[in-house]
Amino acid sequence: MDRSNEYLLQMDATSEKEFIDLKQFVLPLKVGVDLGTSNIVVTVLDQENRPVAFEMESANVVKDGIVVQFLDAVRILEKLKSRLEQRLNTKLEEAATAIPPGIMTGNTKVISNVVENAGFHVTHVIDEPEAAAVMMGIRDGIVVDIGGGTTGVSAVKDGQIMYSMDEPTGGTHMTLVISGAMELEFSEAEQYKKSQDNYQLVFTMIQPVMEKMAHITRSFMREQEGPIYLAGGTSCLKGIEAVFQKYLGIAVYKPQNPLLVTPIGIAMSI
Ligand code: ATP
Incomplete structure (x- = not known):
């Protein structure tokens, strides 16, 4: 594994709710949304892939890669987005998201629709395994x-x-x-x-x-x-x-x- 990426994983939930001063980061920020079976996670990195913040909530809105509770998924994601925007004192407008392996095109669209309905413009949709491989180098x-x-x-x-x-x-x-x-x-x-x-x-x-x-x-x-x-x-x-x-x-x-x-x-x- 590429050890230089290890520091990215040091993002710590204990820093939740803290105000984050963006002066120390290179903008624009990069936002990733992961809609999982157990958790919805939103991560924020700076342009140099330095960890800025994350928010997560456990949720039962996805089953077998399919969004089964669309409105709940949107509501939770809106909440996480809003918490991050408050902590960062900035609007988060664009985001990338990911799809689990082997799901049908229609379901891919539903995942993007959740992210769009929560107020993001989706710029990238990648495969989850690809995201994991990239992160671990x-x-x-x-x-x-x-x-x-x-x-x-x-x-x-x-x-x-x-x-x-x-x-x-x-x-x-x-x-x-x-x-x-x-x-x-x-x-x-x-x-x-x-x-x-x-x-x-x-x-x-x-x-x-x-x-x-x-x-x-x-x-x-x-x-x-x-x-x-x-x-x-x-x-x-x-x-x-x-x-x-x-x-x-x-x-x-x-x-x-x-x-x-x-x-x-x-x-x-x-
Ligand atoms: P899936 O990949 O199946 O769609 P997901 O992306 O929502 O699900 P993750 O967020 O990667 O899943 O992991 C959630 C699972 O990890 C839950 O079963 C949770 O109990 C487990 N988990 C999280 N933290 C710990 C921990 N510290 N010890 C043991 N299990 C943990």
Whole structure:
């Protein structure tokens, strides 16, 4: 992985709500919108791809790459846009967005329509795996993007995406396992999963799901070998890279904040 991009992932949610003085950045700003199964994320970079700010909200507005709650998606995105504009004291007019691999043209248009209806002019629409590969500076390897709903596997050769596949196993399935085992509501199980305090027990409960994700990865890999680059919120789990490495027997790299890899790559595409 291109280490020079690591600093981009240091954007920190704790700085949310802080006013940001744009004098230190090179304008115009670049905005990336990622509409995911679990989260809507908006990232802002400057012209030199330096991280400026991000906002995110969990949302159930997309399923299998299809926008199922159009108005809710627009409303959430409007809110995130407005929060960023207040923090930056500037209007954000243009944005790039991305589509998951293998969705139909009509659905691509719906994703752009959400972003346009929230008040952005969409200038670029790229593939999510391409955004992740660009952000991590990958020339050759396998990008494994583990989000809420899916595990996506994409092969990169000479900087180009050769193929992408995904299967509906993601962080949501881990949460469901925890919810069942601990008799917790889904939202409580989601919090439980993310808390470092519960790490040991969570790891034991979800190890089979991590192994299934590694198995999905191996089943999608063709002749091309790794290394593997992990992205997506579920890759935040401590130790998931070791499970993959053991299962696949090849090198696995995980950046500092995998959740922001694709959203930042989208903004970088401008
Ligand atoms: P998809 O890629 O399937 O469309 P998405 O883009 O919305 O979904 P992400 O935002 O990449 O998905 O990741 C969301 C998932 O990551 C959720 O299942 C969430 O529980 C999980 N997640 C986020 N942070 C953590 C964490 N610190 N530890 C464990 N899981 C996490």
